Amino acid sequence: MTSTTIYLIAAARPNFMKVAPVYHALARADWCDPVIIHTGQHYDANMSDAFFEDLGMPKPGIHLGVGSGTHAEQTAGVMVAYERILMERPPAMTVVVGDVNSTMACTIAAKKLCLPVAHLEAGLRSRDWAMPEEINRMVTDAIADVLWTPSPDADENLLKEGVSPERISQVGNVMIDSYELLRPRIEKEKTYEAFGIEPGNYGAVTLHRPSNVDNRETLAMLVATLAGVARDLPLVFPLHPRTRKNLEQFGLMETLSSAPGMHMTEPMSYIRFMGLVREARIVITDSGGIQEETTYLGIPCLTLRDTTERPITISQGTNRLVLPETLAETAEKAVSGDWPRGSCPELWDGHTAARVAEDIARRLELS
Ligand code: UD1
Secondary structure: OOOEEEEEEEOOHHHHHHHHHHHHHHHHOOOEEEEEEEOOOOOOHHHHHHHHHHOOOOOOOEEOOOOOOOHHHHHHHHHHHHHHHHHHOOOOEEEEEOOOHHHHHHHHHHHHOOOOEEEEOOOOOOOOOOOHHHHHHHHHHHHOOEEEEOOHHHHHHHHHOOOOHHHEEEOOOHHHHHHHHHHHHHHHOOHHHHHOOOOOOOEEEEOOOHHHHOOHHHHHHHHHHHHHHHHHOOEEEEOOHHHHHHHHHOOOHHHHHOOOOEEEEOOOOHHHHHHHHHOOOEEEEOOOHHHHHHHHHOOOEEEOOOOOOOOHHHHOOOEEEOOHHHHHHHHHHHHOOOOOOOOOOOOOOOOHHHHHHHHHHHHOOOO
């Protein structure tokens, strides 16, 4: 049988743990030739290469090398570069994941050439149009052929938007596959040791959303609040490049890094970071994926946002939305153990990639 080529779009840090399990599942299938395409949206060693290594992915088959820029520059750069690949070597299917600019850009490029696209992590909606990711999600889901959803709320969103049920398959949360794949190594990783802190007695912090870090006043308030929390509970804060740049530009870096109990560090690889989260007492974040990983691990997650596209992490899990103004008191509550224990959503079971592979074979009539 000739192998069917599937392009898997990897672009930015949150994508890599979604692409890896699918790559591994497809690489095992004799009908399939999965090719990883890196758009270059994230390019630093610690935002990209470290993840490929941890997740056991080969070097990308194709690298588009697009890099940073304004939204239009980045989106257009990926569209132009990916269209060229599609015209030279059209695949049987393009698989896009998540909600970054590259997700939308590759979907548009492929669909304009009438080539099939499947979206993994479809149907999530924050209803916040100020988030670039919400636009990426809406555009991608409107035109992709196949929509793989992580939870029933996502199916409901799509059906309400008039999507026909044949396009939707609920497959579960693929990030849990990555965690399970690497669980033995994550459990051995004592990330906290490097900071001289005790397991179960620290918080992990990540911030990178424009709404939190691009405005001086908001970031200054967050810096002051986090410094207050760190006095009672040591905090480990791996800095995203956007956050580092803004802390420096707004003159806030010194205040934060000299705060007692605050441990600032470079972005961590997947295994080191999950090792950090797994032993944390609480997590403070504005990330999408970490809301889900903490629900899976049963760790209190304080999400510094006023909406979430992942409501199941609240209705069923350990996630709560907090405002900068209430962060300090909510953190105290979480540290004292006054927090729901939560439960794991259905199909967040480590077998999502296998369901994706089966669905591709069925839809391409290869099984
Ligand atoms: C992107 C995604 C966001 C995701 C986040 C995770 C979009 C719209 N946003 O946001 O959904 O949650 O990734 O990290 O797609 N930079 C580096 N090195 C890198 C990558 C970026 O220094 O390897 C710098 C860029 O030059 C830029 C800033 O970081 O100044 C932001 O990068 P960008 O990819 O534009 O957006 P993110 O904020 O990372």
